[in-house]
Amino acid sequence: MLGLQLAWRFLREGRTQSLLILAGVTIGIAAFVFVSAIIEGLQVNLLEQTLGSQAHITVAPEEASPRALMSESGVAFARRIEPSEPRRRPFDQWQRSVRRVEATEGVAATCPKVSGSALAYRGAAEEAVTLVGADADRLRQIVDLRANLVEGTYRLGGEDAVIGTTLAQKLGARVGDPLRVRSGDRESLLRIVGVFDIGNEMVNGRWLVTSLRNAQTLLNRVGDITEIDARVAEVYEAERIAREIEARTGVPTESWMERNRDLLTGLRSQDASTTMIRIFVLLAVAMGIASVLSVTVVQRRGQIGILRAVGTSRRIVLSVFLWQGLLFGLVGAVLGAMLGAVAGELIESSALFDISVTPRLLFTALTVSVATGVFAAYLPARRAANLDPAAAIRGDE
Protein backbone atom coordinates (compact mmCIF):
# COMPACT_ATOMS: atom_id res chain seq x y z
CA MET A 1 0.00 0.00 0.00
CA LEU A 2 2.89 2.37 0.79
CA GLY A 3 4.09 1.83 -2.80
CA LEU A 4 0.78 3.03 -4.20
CA GLN A 5 0.53 5.92 -1.72
CA LEU A 6 4.01 7.16 -2.62
CA ALA A 7 3.45 6.58 -6.36
CA TRP A 8 0.35 8.76 -6.24
CA ARG A 9 2.19 11.50 -4.33
CA PHE A 10 5.11 11.40 -6.76
CA LEU A 11 2.74 11.71 -9.74
CA ARG A 12 0.86 14.52 -8.05
CA GLU A 13 4.07 16.38 -7.28
CA GLY A 14 5.38 16.10 -10.86
CA ARG A 15 1.96 17.14 -12.15
CA THR A 16 3.04 18.66 -15.48
CA GLN A 17 5.29 15.74 -16.33
CA SER A 18 2.55 13.30 -15.31
CA LEU A 19 -0.09 15.04 -17.40
CA LEU A 20 2.16 15.14 -20.46
CA ILE A 21 2.94 11.43 -20.38
CA LEU A 22 -0.70 10.67 -19.57
CA ALA A 23 -1.68 12.63 -22.68
CA GLY A 24 0.81 10.54 -24.67
CA VAL A 25 -0.59 7.27 -23.34
CA THR A 26 -4.16 8.49 -23.92
CA ILE A 27 -3.43 9.38 -27.55
CA GLY A 28 -1.64 6.07 -28.08
CA ILE A 29 -4.50 4.02 -26.65
CA ALA A 30 -7.05 6.14 -28.55
CA ALA A 31 -5.17 5.30 -31.77
CA PHE A 32 -5.10 1.64 -30.72
CA VAL A 33 -8.86 1.58 -30.11
CA PHE A 34 -9.72 3.69 -33.15
CA VAL A 35 -7.63 1.69 -35.66
CA SER A 36 -8.82 -1.61 -34.18
CA ALA A 37 -12.49 -0.52 -34.32
CA ILE A 38 -12.20 0.68 -37.92
CA ILE A 39 -10.46 -2.45 -39.15
CA GLU A 40 -12.81 -4.68 -37.19
CA GLY A 41 -15.83 -2.80 -38.56
CA LEU A 42 -14.47 -2.99 -42.08
CA GLN A 43 -13.82 -6.71 -41.81
CA VAL A 44 -17.23 -7.45 -40.28
CA ASN A 45 -18.81 -5.45 -43.10
CA LEU A 46 -16.82 -7.25 -45.80
CA LEU A 47 -17.63 -10.62 -44.29
CA GLU A 48 -21.31 -9.76 -43.96
CA GLN A 49 -21.44 -8.67 -47.58
CA THR A 50 -19.62 -11.79 -48.72
CA LEU A 51 -21.30 -14.33 -46.48
CA GLY A 52 -24.73 -12.70 -46.50
CA SER A 53 -25.52 -14.30 -49.84
CA GLN A 54 -23.62 -17.56 -49.67
CA ALA A 55 -23.29 -20.58 -47.46
CA HIS A 56 -20.34 -20.89 -45.11
CA ILE A 57 -19.94 -24.49 -46.20
CA THR A 58 -21.25 -26.31 -49.29
CA VAL A 59 -21.41 -30.09 -49.47
CA ALA A 60 -21.94 -31.31 -53.08
CA PRO A 61 -20.99 -34.40 -55.08
CA GLU A 62 -18.44 -33.92 -57.82
CA GLU A 63 -19.68 -33.26 -61.28
CA ALA A 64 -19.73 -36.44 -63.30
CA SER A 65 -16.82 -36.48 -65.66
CA PRO A 66 -17.24 -38.60 -68.78
CA ARG A 67 -14.96 -41.55 -69.05
CA ALA A 68 -12.48 -41.51 -71.89
CA LEU A 69 -13.02 -44.04 -74.61
CA MET A 70 -10.16 -46.45 -74.49
CA SER A 71 -8.87 -49.04 -76.87
CA GLU A 72 -8.06 -52.46 -75.54
CA SER A 73 -4.40 -51.50 -75.39
CA GLY A 74 -5.32 -48.62 -73.07
CA VAL A 75 -4.87 -45.77 -75.55
CA ALA A 76 -7.55 -43.08 -75.48
CA PHE A 77 -8.94 -42.57 -79.00
CA ALA A 78 -11.60 -39.94 -78.38
CA ARG A 79 -10.23 -36.52 -77.45
CA ARG A 80 -13.45 -34.73 -76.71
CA ILE A 81 -16.44 -36.31 -75.08
CA GLU A 82 -19.64 -34.39 -74.43
CA PRO A 83 -20.90 -34.81 -70.86
CA SER A 84 -24.16 -36.64 -70.45
CA GLU A 85 -27.21 -35.27 -68.65
CA PRO A 86 -27.66 -34.78 -65.75
CA ARG A 87 -24.25 -33.22 -65.35
CA ARG A 88 -24.19 -33.63 -61.61
CA ARG A 89 -24.09 -36.98 -59.98
CA PRO A 90 -27.09 -37.69 -57.83
CA PHE A 91 -26.56 -36.92 -54.15
CA ASP A 92 -26.73 -40.45 -52.77
CA GLN A 93 -28.57 -40.75 -49.44
CA TRP A 94 -28.52 -37.00 -48.97
CA GLN A 95 -30.88 -37.17 -45.96
CA ARG A 96 -28.22 -39.16 -44.09
CA SER A 97 -25.57 -36.64 -45.11
CA VAL A 98 -27.76 -33.79 -43.85
CA ARG A 99 -28.00 -35.52 -40.47
CA ARG A 100 -24.24 -35.98 -40.36
CA VAL A 101 -23.60 -32.33 -41.25
CA GLU A 102 -26.07 -31.23 -38.58
CA ALA A 103 -24.33 -33.40 -36.02
CA THR A 104 -20.93 -31.86 -36.72
CA GLU A 105 -19.77 -29.60 -33.90
CA GLY A 106 -19.78 -25.94 -34.84
CA VAL A 107 -22.53 -26.23 -37.45
CA ALA A 108 -25.38 -23.87 -36.68
CA ALA A 109 -27.80 -24.59 -39.55
CA THR A 110 -28.16 -26.72 -42.67
CA CYS A 111 -30.24 -26.48 -45.83
CA PRO A 112 -30.56 -29.18 -48.50
CA LYS A 113 -30.88 -27.31 -51.78
CA VAL A 114 -31.34 -27.98 -55.45
CA SER A 115 -30.10 -25.44 -57.94
CA GLY A 116 -29.50 -25.25 -61.65
CA SER A 117 -29.84 -23.10 -64.73
CA ALA A 118 -33.23 -22.17 -66.16
CA LEU A 119 -34.91 -19.51 -68.26
CA ALA A 120 -37.60 -17.18 -66.93
CA TYR A 121 -40.17 -15.60 -69.25
CA ARG A 122 -42.61 -12.82 -68.74
CA GLY A 123 -44.25 -11.64 -71.89
CA ALA A 124 -41.50 -11.01 -74.38
CA ALA A 125 -38.85 -10.71 -71.71
CA GLU A 126 -36.54 -13.68 -71.27
CA GLU A 127 -33.79 -14.01 -68.67
CA ALA A 128 -31.36 -16.74 -67.71
CA VAL A 129 -31.76 -17.53 -64.02
CA THR A 130 -30.33 -19.73 -61.30
CA LEU A 131 -33.25 -21.71 -60.06
CA VAL A 132 -32.91 -22.37 -56.34
CA GLY A 133 -35.22 -24.76 -54.54
CA ALA A 134 -35.21 -25.14 -50.80
CA ASP A 135 -37.33 -25.18 -47.68
CA ALA A 136 -38.15 -21.56 -46.82
CA ASP A 137 -37.18 -21.74 -43.13
CA ARG A 138 -33.99 -23.69 -43.69
CA LEU A 139 -32.85 -21.42 -46.52
CA ARG A 140 -33.47 -18.40 -44.32
CA GLN A 141 -30.92 -19.79 -41.84
CA ILE A 142 -28.30 -19.72 -44.61
CA VAL A 143 -29.27 -16.68 -46.70
CA ASP A 144 -31.76 -14.43 -44.98
CA LEU A 145 -33.93 -13.30 -47.89
CA ARG A 146 -36.84 -12.46 -45.58
CA ALA A 147 -34.83 -9.81 -43.77
CA ASN A 148 -33.92 -8.31 -47.16
CA LEU A 149 -37.38 -8.28 -48.73
CA VAL A 150 -38.28 -5.00 -50.37
CA GLU A 151 -41.73 -6.07 -51.51
CA GLY A 152 -44.22 -8.89 -50.83
CA THR A 153 -43.72 -11.81 -48.50
CA TYR A 154 -41.15 -14.50 -48.01
CA ARG A 155 -43.07 -17.72 -48.70
CA LEU A 156 -42.10 -20.77 -50.76
CA GLY A 157 -45.21 -22.93 -50.86
CA GLY A 158 -47.16 -24.15 -53.92
CA GLU A 159 -46.17 -22.14 -57.00
CA ASP A 160 -44.59 -19.30 -54.99
CA ALA A 161 -41.37 -17.74 -56.22
CA VAL A 162 -39.16 -15.04 -54.74
CA ILE A 163 -36.78 -13.10 -56.99
CA GLY A 164 -34.18 -10.35 -56.68
CA THR A 165 -34.80 -6.69 -57.48
CA THR A 166 -32.54 -6.68 -60.53
CA LEU A 167 -34.21 -9.74 -62.07
CA ALA A 168 -37.65 -8.24 -61.33
CA GLN A 169 -36.57 -5.09 -63.13
CA LYS A 170 -35.19 -6.97 -66.14
CA LEU A 171 -38.38 -8.98 -66.45
CA GLY A 172 -40.58 -6.00 -65.68
CA ALA A 173 -42.25 -8.13 -63.04
CA ARG A 174 -43.84 -7.21 -59.70
CA VAL A 175 -45.29 -9.10 -56.75
CA GLY A 176 -48.37 -11.03 -57.89
CA ASP A 177 -47.19 -11.44 -61.49
CA PRO A 178 -46.98 -14.93 -63.00
CA LEU A 179 -43.63 -16.13 -64.32
CA ARG A 180 -42.99 -18.94 -66.78
CA VAL A 181 -39.85 -20.93 -65.98
CA ARG A 182 -38.29 -23.47 -68.31
CA SER A 183 -35.34 -25.81 -67.85
CA GLY A 184 -34.64 -28.21 -70.67
CA ASP A 185 -37.98 -29.55 -71.82
CA ARG A 186 -39.73 -28.90 -68.50
CA GLU A 187 -41.79 -25.83 -67.84
CA SER A 188 -43.77 -24.45 -64.88
CA LEU A 189 -45.83 -21.40 -64.15
CA LEU A 190 -44.80 -19.75 -60.87
CA ARG A 191 -46.12 -16.62 -59.17
CA ILE A 192 -43.89 -13.91 -57.70
CA VAL A 193 -44.72 -13.43 -53.99
CA GLY A 194 -41.68 -11.46 -52.89
CA VAL A 195 -38.79 -9.35 -54.20
CA PHE A 196 -35.51 -9.10 -52.25
CA ASP A 197 -32.41 -6.95 -52.35
CA ILE A 198 -29.54 -8.76 -50.66
CA GLY A 199 -26.83 -6.32 -51.71
CA ASN A 200 -25.17 -8.76 -54.10
CA GLU A 201 -25.82 -7.98 -57.75
CA MET A 202 -25.11 -11.55 -58.83
CA VAL A 203 -27.83 -12.90 -56.52
CA ASN A 204 -30.24 -10.02 -57.11
CA GLY A 205 -29.98 -10.48 -60.88
CA ARG A 206 -29.95 -14.29 -61.12
CA TRP A 207 -31.71 -16.00 -58.23
CA LEU A 208 -35.21 -17.32 -58.63
CA VAL A 209 -36.12 -19.08 -55.40
CA THR A 210 -38.98 -21.54 -55.13
CA SER A 211 -39.90 -24.66 -53.18
CA LEU A 212 -37.61 -27.67 -53.22
CA ARG A 213 -40.29 -29.72 -54.99
CA ASN A 214 -40.81 -27.15 -57.80
CA ALA A 215 -37.08 -26.88 -58.46
CA GLN A 216 -36.59 -30.65 -58.33
CA THR A 217 -39.33 -31.10 -60.93
CA LEU A 218 -38.10 -28.34 -63.21
CA LEU A 219 -34.45 -29.43 -63.00
CA ASN A 220 -35.36 -33.10 -63.44
CA ARG A 221 -33.99 -34.10 -60.07
CA VAL A 222 -37.05 -35.42 -58.32
CA GLY A 223 -36.14 -36.72 -54.87
CA ASP A 224 -32.60 -35.48 -55.32
CA ILE A 225 -30.67 -32.38 -54.27
CA THR A 226 -27.55 -30.76 -55.66
CA GLU A 227 -25.96 -29.61 -52.41
CA ILE A 228 -26.23 -29.19 -48.66
CA ASP A 229 -25.51 -25.66 -47.46
CA ALA A 230 -24.37 -25.09 -43.91
CA ARG A 231 -23.81 -22.12 -41.65
CA VAL A 232 -21.26 -22.28 -38.83
CA ALA A 233 -21.23 -20.41 -35.56
CA GLU A 234 -17.67 -19.15 -35.99
CA VAL A 235 -16.92 -18.13 -39.58
CA TYR A 236 -13.16 -18.54 -39.35
CA GLU A 237 -13.68 -22.15 -38.22
CA ALA A 238 -15.44 -22.93 -41.51
CA GLU A 239 -12.44 -24.53 -43.21
CA ARG A 240 -11.70 -26.87 -40.30
CA ILE A 241 -15.37 -27.83 -39.99
CA ALA A 242 -15.58 -28.38 -43.77
CA ARG A 243 -12.74 -30.88 -43.59
CA GLU A 244 -14.48 -32.67 -40.73
CA ILE A 245 -17.77 -32.80 -42.68
CA GLU A 246 -15.97 -34.16 -45.72
CA ALA A 247 -14.42 -36.89 -43.58
CA ARG A 248 -17.80 -37.73 -42.03
CA THR A 249 -19.89 -37.75 -45.21
CA GLY A 250 -17.33 -38.71 -47.83
CA VAL A 251 -18.80 -35.97 -50.06
CA PRO A 252 -16.62 -33.13 -51.43
CA THR A 253 -17.03 -30.09 -49.19
CA GLU A 254 -15.99 -26.51 -49.76
CA SER A 255 -15.83 -23.65 -47.25
CA TRP A 256 -16.29 -19.95 -47.94
CA MET A 257 -12.60 -19.60 -47.10
CA GLU A 258 -11.68 -21.75 -50.10
CA ARG A 259 -14.13 -19.99 -52.40
CA ASN A 260 -12.90 -16.52 -51.36
CA ARG A 261 -9.15 -16.98 -51.08
CA ASP A 262 -8.40 -13.46 -52.27
CA LEU A 263 -10.74 -11.95 -49.70
CA LEU A 264 -9.23 -14.10 -46.98
CA THR A 265 -5.71 -13.08 -47.99
CA GLY A 266 -6.84 -9.46 -47.91
CA LEU A 267 -8.37 -9.86 -44.47
CA ARG A 268 -5.27 -11.58 -43.13
CA SER A 269 -3.00 -8.89 -44.57
CA GLN A 270 -5.22 -6.33 -42.91
CA ASP A 271 -4.93 -8.21 -39.63
CA ALA A 272 -1.16 -8.29 -39.96
CA SER A 273 -0.93 -4.56 -40.65
CA THR A 274 -3.31 -3.79 -37.77
CA THR A 275 -1.15 -5.88 -35.46
CA MET A 276 1.96 -4.01 -36.62
CA ILE A 277 0.26 -0.65 -36.04
CA ARG A 278 -0.83 -1.80 -32.56
CA ILE A 279 2.67 -2.98 -31.71
CA PHE A 280 4.26 0.29 -32.85
CA VAL A 281 1.71 2.34 -30.92
CA LEU A 282 2.29 0.28 -27.77
CA LEU A 283 6.05 0.51 -28.21
CA ALA A 284 5.75 4.30 -28.44
CA VAL A 285 3.59 4.30 -25.30
CA ALA A 286 6.04 2.00 -23.48
CA MET A 287 9.03 4.11 -24.47
CA GLY A 288 7.25 7.28 -23.36
CA ILE A 289 6.49 5.83 -19.94
CA ALA A 290 9.94 4.26 -19.58
CA SER A 291 11.77 7.46 -20.50
CA VAL A 292 9.72 9.64 -18.15
CA LEU A 293 10.15 7.21 -15.27
CA SER A 294 13.88 6.88 -15.98
CA VAL A 295 14.23 10.65 -15.73
CA THR A 296 12.12 10.58 -12.56
CA VAL A 297 14.44 8.00 -10.97
CA VAL A 298 17.43 10.24 -11.67
CA GLN A 299 15.60 13.34 -10.43
CA ARG A 300 14.51 11.59 -7.25
CA ARG A 301 17.76 9.84 -6.39
CA GLY A 302 18.02 11.73 -3.12
CA GLN A 303 14.41 11.04 -2.20
CA ILE A 304 14.85 7.35 -2.94
CA GLY A 305 17.95 7.37 -0.73
CA ILE A 306 15.93 8.93 2.10
CA LEU A 307 13.14 6.39 1.62
CA ARG A 308 15.69 3.61 1.96
CA ALA A 309 17.36 5.31 4.95
CA VAL A 310 14.10 5.54 6.89
CA GLY A 311 13.46 1.82 6.46
CA THR A 312 11.64 1.48 3.12
CA SER A 313 12.51 -1.87 1.56
CA ARG A 314 13.79 -2.34 -1.99
CA ARG A 315 10.53 -4.14 -2.79
CA ILE A 316 8.46 -1.08 -1.84
CA VAL A 317 10.75 1.26 -3.81
CA LEU A 318 10.32 -1.08 -6.80
CA SER A 319 6.56 -1.02 -6.34
CA VAL A 320 6.47 2.81 -6.19
CA PHE A 321 7.63 2.95 -9.82
CA LEU A 322 5.65 -0.08 -11.00
CA TRP A 323 2.52 1.55 -9.57
CA GLN A 324 3.33 4.72 -11.50
CA GLY A 325 3.58 2.71 -14.73
CA LEU A 326 0.35 0.90 -13.91
CA LEU A 327 -1.49 4.15 -13.14
CA PHE A 328 -0.26 5.72 -16.40
CA GLY A 329 -1.46 2.61 -18.26
CA LEU A 330 -4.79 2.40 -16.46
CA VAL A 331 -5.82 6.05 -16.59
CA GLY A 332 -4.42 6.40 -20.13
CA ALA A 333 -6.44 3.36 -21.21
CA VAL A 334 -9.70 4.71 -19.79
CA LEU A 335 -9.21 8.17 -21.32
CA GLY A 336 -7.82 6.73 -24.58
CA ALA A 337 -10.73 4.30 -24.94
CA MET A 338 -13.18 7.16 -24.48
CA LEU A 339 -11.31 9.32 -27.00
CA GLY A 340 -11.08 6.43 -29.48
CA ALA A 341 -14.80 5.67 -29.09
CA VAL A 342 -15.73 9.33 -29.62
CA ALA A 343 -13.48 9.54 -32.72
CA GLY A 344 -15.11 6.35 -34.02
CA GLU A 345 -18.58 7.83 -33.49
CA LEU A 346 -17.58 11.03 -35.27
CA ILE A 347 -16.41 9.34 -38.45
CA GLU A 348 -19.03 6.59 -38.41
CA SER A 349 -21.55 8.90 -40.04
CA SER A 350 -19.28 9.35 -43.05
CA ALA A 351 -18.16 5.71 -43.20
CA LEU A 352 -20.08 3.10 -45.15
CA PHE A 353 -19.91 0.59 -42.33
CA ASP A 354 -20.41 0.30 -38.58
CA ILE A 355 -17.47 1.24 -36.38
CA SER A 356 -18.16 -0.61 -33.20
CA VAL A 357 -16.04 -0.15 -30.11
CA THR A 358 -16.95 -3.44 -28.45
CA PRO A 359 -16.50 -4.25 -24.74
CA ARG A 360 -14.01 -6.91 -25.83
CA LEU A 361 -11.91 -4.26 -27.63
CA LEU A 362 -12.07 -1.97 -24.59
CA PHE A 363 -11.05 -4.81 -22.30
CA THR A 364 -8.15 -5.67 -24.63
CA ALA A 365 -7.04 -2.02 -24.74
CA LEU A 366 -7.21 -1.80 -20.93
CA THR A 367 -5.29 -5.02 -20.35
CA VAL A 368 -2.65 -4.25 -22.96
CA SER A 369 -2.23 -0.67 -21.72
CA VAL A 370 -1.81 -1.66 -18.07
CA ALA A 371 0.60 -4.45 -19.02
CA THR A 372 2.57 -2.01 -21.19
CA GLY A 373 2.70 0.51 -18.33
CA VAL A 374 4.00 -2.04 -15.82
CA PHE A 375 6.40 -3.54 -18.37
CA ALA A 376 7.76 -0.10 -19.30
CA ALA A 377 8.18 0.84 -15.63
CA TYR A 378 10.08 -2.29 -14.73
CA LEU A 379 13.60 -1.21 -15.72
CA PRO A 380 13.43 2.25 -14.12
CA ALA A 381 11.82 0.66 -11.05
CA ARG A 382 14.58 -1.91 -10.74
CA ARG A 383 17.16 0.81 -11.10
CA ALA A 384 15.51 2.78 -8.31
CA ALA A 385 15.30 -0.26 -6.04
CA ASN A 386 18.96 -1.08 -6.57
CA LEU A 387 20.23 2.45 -5.83
CA ASP A 388 22.86 2.50 -3.14
CA PRO A 389 21.12 4.65 -0.49
CA ALA A 390 24.34 6.25 0.78
CA ALA A 391 25.42 7.21 -2.75
CA ALA A 392 21.91 8.37 -3.60
CA ILE A 393 21.79 10.69 -0.60
CA ARG A 394 25.30 12.02 -1.29
CA GLY A 395 24.45 12.55 -4.97
CA ASP A 396 21.53 14.73 -4.07
CA GLU A 397 23.56 17.04 -1.89
Added chain:
Amino acid sequence: MNASPQLLQLEGVRKSYGDGVTTEILHGIDLSIGEGDLVALVGPSGSGKSTLLNLIGLLDRPTQGRIAIEGRAVENLDDQAITALRGEKLGFIFQSHHLLPGLSVIENVMLPSAAARGGFQSNMKAPARALLEAMGLGDWAEAWPRQLSGGMQQRVAVARALINDPPLVLADEPTGNLDTETSDQVFDLLRRQNAESSTAFLIVTHDWDLARRCERVIELVDGAVVYEGPPAGLRSAKQD
Protein backbone atom coordinates in the same frame (compact mmCIF):
# COMPACT_ATOMS: atom_id res chain seq x y z
CA MET B 1 33.88 6.64 29.94
CA ASN B 2 30.80 4.83 28.72
CA ALA B 3 28.85 3.66 31.73
CA SER B 4 25.42 3.50 30.01
CA PRO B 5 24.21 0.21 28.43
CA GLN B 6 25.87 -0.51 25.14
CA LEU B 7 23.88 0.45 22.09
CA LEU B 8 26.38 0.47 19.26
CA GLN B 9 29.74 -1.23 19.06
CA LEU B 10 32.37 -1.11 16.30
CA GLU B 11 35.40 -3.39 16.40
CA GLY B 12 38.24 -3.07 13.91
CA VAL B 13 36.00 -1.61 11.21
CA ARG B 14 37.77 -1.01 7.90
CA LYS B 15 36.34 0.33 4.67
CA SER B 16 37.97 0.35 1.26
CA TYR B 17 36.70 1.52 -2.11
CA GLY B 18 37.72 0.67 -5.65
CA ASP B 19 38.22 -2.44 -7.76
CA GLY B 20 41.77 -3.74 -8.22
CA VAL B 21 43.57 -0.74 -6.75
CA THR B 22 41.70 -0.09 -3.53
CA THR B 23 41.87 2.89 -1.24
CA GLU B 24 41.27 2.31 2.41
CA ILE B 25 39.21 5.10 3.94
CA LEU B 26 38.81 3.75 7.47
CA HIS B 27 41.66 1.92 9.18
CA GLY B 28 40.30 -0.23 11.97
CA ILE B 29 37.83 1.87 13.93
CA ASP B 30 36.85 0.82 17.43
CA LEU B 31 34.16 2.77 19.18
CA SER B 32 31.04 2.33 21.21
CA ILE B 33 27.99 4.42 21.97
CA GLY B 34 25.78 3.82 24.95
CA GLU B 35 22.10 4.44 25.57
CA GLY B 36 21.37 8.17 25.86
CA ASP B 37 24.86 9.30 24.80
CA LEU B 38 25.37 12.63 23.07
CA VAL B 39 28.46 12.20 20.94
CA ALA B 40 30.09 14.52 18.41
CA LEU B 41 32.15 13.09 15.56
CA VAL B 42 34.60 15.68 14.30
CA GLY B 43 37.42 15.75 11.82
CA PRO B 44 38.62 17.53 8.71
CA SER B 45 37.04 16.99 5.31
CA GLY B 46 38.04 13.65 3.82
CA SER B 47 38.80 12.12 7.21
CA GLY B 48 36.11 9.45 6.69
CA LYS B 49 33.33 10.89 8.90
CA SER B 50 30.55 10.38 6.37
CA THR B 51 31.84 6.91 5.45
CA LEU B 52 31.80 5.97 9.13
CA LEU B 53 28.31 7.41 9.57
CA ASN B 54 27.04 5.40 6.56
CA LEU B 55 28.47 2.22 8.07
CA ILE B 56 26.91 2.93 11.47
CA GLY B 57 23.65 3.84 9.70
CA LEU B 58 23.68 0.46 7.90
CA LEU B 59 23.59 2.27 4.57
CA ASP B 60 26.89 0.65 3.64
CA ARG B 61 28.82 -2.44 4.74
CA PRO B 62 32.36 -2.54 6.16
CA THR B 63 35.12 -4.27 4.22
CA GLN B 64 36.32 -5.77 7.47
CA GLY B 65 35.39 -5.61 11.15
CA ARG B 66 32.28 -5.98 13.22
CA ILE B 67 29.33 -3.67 13.85
CA ALA B 68 26.74 -4.59 16.47
CA ILE B 69 23.56 -2.78 17.42
CA GLU B 70 22.21 -3.66 20.85
CA GLY B 71 24.61 -6.61 20.79
CA ARG B 72 23.32 -7.93 17.45
CA ALA B 73 26.01 -8.28 14.77
CA VAL B 74 24.82 -6.95 11.44
CA GLU B 75 27.42 -8.24 8.94
CA ASN B 76 25.53 -11.43 8.16
CA LEU B 77 22.07 -9.87 7.87
CA ASP B 78 20.44 -9.74 4.44
CA ASP B 79 19.19 -6.53 2.84
CA GLN B 80 15.65 -6.99 4.10
CA ALA B 81 16.74 -7.53 7.71
CA ILE B 82 19.16 -4.59 7.50
CA THR B 83 16.38 -2.35 6.18
CA ALA B 84 14.02 -3.41 8.97
CA LEU B 85 16.74 -2.91 11.61
CA ARG B 86 17.56 0.52 10.22
CA GLY B 87 13.92 1.58 10.36
CA GLU B 88 13.50 0.31 13.91
CA LYS B 89 16.76 1.28 15.63
CA LEU B 90 18.06 4.31 13.76
CA GLY B 91 16.93 7.81 12.96
CA PHE B 92 18.64 10.01 10.37
CA ILE B 93 19.12 13.74 10.11
CA PHE B 94 21.04 15.03 7.09
CA GLN B 95 22.75 18.31 6.32
CA SER B 96 20.22 18.98 3.62
CA HIS B 97 16.99 18.22 5.40
CA HIS B 98 15.90 15.92 2.54
CA LEU B 99 12.18 16.20 3.05
CA LEU B 100 10.09 14.65 0.27
CA PRO B 101 8.51 17.63 -1.52
CA GLY B 102 5.47 15.59 -2.66
CA LEU B 103 4.51 14.76 0.92
CA SER B 104 3.00 17.20 3.39
CA VAL B 105 4.98 18.12 6.50
CA ILE B 106 3.12 15.62 8.68
CA GLU B 107 3.46 12.88 6.03
CA ASN B 108 7.20 13.47 5.98
CA VAL B 109 7.27 13.00 9.75
CA MET B 110 5.13 9.85 9.47
CA LEU B 111 7.31 8.34 6.71
CA PRO B 112 9.46 6.05 8.91
CA SER B 113 6.30 4.72 10.63
CA ALA B 114 4.69 4.16 7.22
CA ALA B 115 7.80 2.31 6.04
CA ALA B 116 7.69 0.08 9.12
CA ARG B 117 3.97 -0.66 8.86
CA GLY B 118 3.62 -0.83 5.07
CA GLY B 119 1.63 2.38 4.49
CA PHE B 120 0.32 5.64 5.90
CA GLN B 121 -2.35 5.03 8.52
CA SER B 122 -4.57 7.56 10.23
CA ASN B 123 -3.42 6.50 13.72
CA MET B 124 0.12 7.65 12.85
CA LYS B 125 -1.02 11.26 12.78
CA ALA B 126 -1.33 11.89 16.53
CA PRO B 127 2.27 11.06 17.49
CA ALA B 128 3.54 12.91 14.40
CA ARG B 129 1.51 15.96 15.33
CA ALA B 130 2.76 15.79 18.94
CA LEU B 131 6.36 15.74 17.71
CA LEU B 132 5.72 18.66 15.37
CA GLU B 133 4.24 20.59 18.28
CA ALA B 134 7.30 19.79 20.37
CA MET B 135 9.37 21.26 17.50
CA GLY B 136 7.18 24.37 17.47
CA LEU B 137 5.65 23.45 14.13
CA GLY B 138 2.17 22.40 15.21
CA ASP B 139 0.52 24.86 12.85
CA TRP B 140 2.49 23.65 9.85
CA ALA B 141 1.46 19.99 9.87
CA GLU B 142 -0.55 20.14 6.66
CA ALA B 143 1.78 22.57 4.86
CA TRP B 144 4.16 21.57 2.06
CA PRO B 145 7.91 21.52 2.79
CA ARG B 146 8.51 24.31 0.23
CA GLN B 147 6.41 26.65 2.40
CA LEU B 148 8.85 26.29 5.32
CA SER B 149 12.17 28.04 5.98
CA GLY B 150 15.42 26.04 6.07
CA GLY B 151 15.44 25.95 9.88
CA MET B 152 11.83 24.83 10.03
CA GLN B 153 12.49 22.10 7.47
CA GLN B 154 15.42 20.85 9.52
CA ARG B 155 13.17 20.70 12.58
CA VAL B 156 10.72 18.60 10.55
CA ALA B 157 13.64 16.31 9.68
CA VAL B 158 14.43 16.02 13.42
CA ALA B 159 10.80 15.07 14.08
CA ARG B 160 11.01 12.47 11.29
CA ALA B 161 14.16 11.01 12.84
CA LEU B 162 12.41 10.65 16.21
CA ILE B 163 8.98 9.34 15.12
CA ASN B 164 9.81 5.65 15.59
CA ASP B 165 11.46 6.43 18.92
CA PRO B 166 14.80 4.95 17.78
CA PRO B 167 17.52 4.34 20.40
CA LEU B 168 20.12 6.07 18.18
CA VAL B 169 19.87 9.12 15.93
CA LEU B 170 22.63 9.81 13.42
CA ALA B 171 22.94 13.44 12.41
CA ASP B 172 25.24 14.38 9.53
CA GLU B 173 26.08 18.09 9.78
CA PRO B 174 22.54 18.86 10.96
CA THR B 175 23.26 22.56 11.29
CA GLY B 176 25.64 22.84 8.36
CA ASN B 177 23.27 24.82 6.16
CA LEU B 178 21.76 27.00 8.86
CA ASP B 179 22.65 30.42 10.24
CA THR B 180 24.06 30.64 13.76
CA GLU B 181 20.79 31.44 15.49
CA THR B 182 18.83 28.69 13.75
CA SER B 183 21.73 26.34 14.20
CA ASP B 184 21.63 26.91 17.96
CA GLN B 185 17.88 26.33 18.01
CA VAL B 186 18.20 23.00 16.19
CA PHE B 187 21.08 21.86 18.39
CA ASP B 188 19.15 22.82 21.54
CA LEU B 189 16.28 20.75 20.21
CA LEU B 190 18.56 17.73 19.81
CA ARG B 191 20.03 18.21 23.26
CA ARG B 192 16.59 18.56 24.81
CA GLN B 193 15.40 15.36 23.14
CA ASN B 194 18.54 13.64 24.37
CA ALA B 195 17.99 14.88 27.91
CA GLU B 196 14.29 14.02 28.01
CA SER B 197 14.58 10.52 26.52
CA SER B 198 17.09 7.72 26.37
CA THR B 199 17.78 8.44 22.71
CA ALA B 200 21.47 8.60 21.89
CA PHE B 201 22.76 11.07 19.29
CA LEU B 202 25.86 10.80 17.13
CA ILE B 203 26.41 14.16 15.52
CA VAL B 204 28.90 14.63 12.70
CA THR B 205 30.01 18.24 12.64
CA HIS B 206 32.65 20.68 11.53
CA ASP B 207 31.51 23.11 14.19
CA TRP B 208 33.91 22.89 17.17
CA ASP B 209 31.62 25.03 19.30
CA LEU B 210 28.80 22.60 18.75
CA ALA B 211 31.11 19.63 19.43
CA ARG B 212 32.19 21.15 22.71
CA ARG B 213 28.56 21.22 23.86
CA CYS B 214 28.29 17.40 23.52
CA GLU B 215 29.19 14.97 26.30
CA ARG B 216 31.81 13.16 24.30
CA VAL B 217 33.84 13.88 21.19
CA ILE B 218 35.39 11.43 18.74
CA GLU B 219 37.98 12.98 16.44
CA LEU B 220 38.74 11.24 13.18
CA VAL B 221 41.82 12.06 11.12
CA ASP B 222 42.77 10.16 7.94
CA GLY B 223 40.41 7.34 8.74
CA ALA B 224 41.59 6.72 12.29
CA VAL B 225 40.30 7.81 15.69
CA VAL B 226 42.88 10.21 17.17
CA TYR B 227 40.87 11.34 20.15
CA GLU B 228 37.91 10.05 22.11
CA GLY B 229 36.84 11.68 25.31
CA PRO B 230 35.26 14.76 26.85
CA PRO B 231 35.37 18.00 24.84
CA ALA B 232 37.72 19.51 27.39
CA GLY B 233 40.46 17.16 26.25
CA LEU B 234 40.45 18.35 22.64
CA ARG B 235 43.72 19.90 21.48
CA SER B 236 43.80 23.62 22.18
CA ALA B 237 44.61 24.54 18.56
CA LYS B 238 41.13 23.50 17.56
CA GLN B 239 39.40 25.27 20.34
CA ASP B 240 39.60 28.76 18.91
